[in-house]
Amino acid sequence: MTAYEKPKVWKWEDEELNKGGNRPTAGARFEQTLPVGEAPFQLYSLGTPNGIKVTIMFEELKELGIVDADYDVYTINIGKDDQFGSDFVKINPNSKIPALVDYSADKPVNIFESGSILLYLAEKFNKLLPNDLHERTETLNWLFWQVGAGPYVGGGFGHFFAYAPEPLQYPIDRFTMETKRQLDLLDKTLAERPYIV
Ligand SMILES: N[C@@H](CCC(=O)N[C@@H](CS)C(=O)NCC(=O)O)C(=O)O
Incomplete structure (x- = not known):
């Protein structure tokens, strides 16, 4: 260990x-x-x-x-x-x-x-x-996704990559991967529809 x-x-x-x-x-x-x-x-x-x-x-x-x-x-x-x-x-x-x-x-x-x-x-x-249960829920899913995912990109990747007083490899790697994964999610979703929701 x-x-x-x-x-x-x-x-x-x-x-x-x-x-x-x-x-x-x-x-x-x-x-x-x-x-x-x-x-x-x-x-x-x-x-x-x-x-x-x-x-x-x-x-x-x-x-x-x-x-x-x-x-x-x-x-x-x-x-x-x-x-x-x-x-x-x-x-x-x-x-x-x-x-x-x-x-x-x-x-x-x-x-x-x-x-x-x-x-x-x-x-x-x-x-x-929307008032429709399915559409409303889908909208709220993505609304909460963006407030949940944003901090990995800004406060995580952006902070450790650009603002931290010293570069630290592990947090930069971790948040870079997570940010790329979120961008891939956006790419895949937007390949099928013009808006996220
Ligand atoms: N979860 C909050 C995040 C808001 C947030 O992080 N705001 C930042 C600017 S984008 C801020 O005010 N930072 C000041 C600080 O951390 O002292 C939201 O979605 O409104």
Whole structure:
């Protein structure tokens, strides 16, 4: 049996690593006042793959003639830790973009997790989510697949390949294989139909 050295455990107090998500505590780190506009939906986000899902959804709804799907959008700069400000944390205690507030309900509704936001908007406007049991389930299967699979690609492959302070072969190999497998799944599915769902 191979004897492994005990892995070095990062201490969040380390100056070099004490950035963004590399801290073992949740909650607000500083006082913050976020802007609130006039539109029924207020979106706090960034143009990352998780962030743009919500703006794509809003634009698709508008394209379908839903005038109430009007939104204001504000940048949350995750590189500058905006996601740990007090107002943002009140909307998403998990400090990740995207986060949305619906002011058109009887009282404001906070919505976080990109999949939850897409489902909320689909149900609210009764669009892009079929009522038929089989089609609805197939849509939800792929909705949950993408929120489940995304972290292997971004937080897994992307993180260890591009952002980790040192290149480590095992996590790079593992997440590269998983990412390629997911891309192969997409290729095979899209060979049979024009959209995933
Ligand atoms: N499961 C979440 C993931 C959201 C997420 O990871 N957001 C990233 C940007 S794409 C973020 O806010 N990162 C900031 C951080 O980790 O501190 C979702 O689907 O909404």
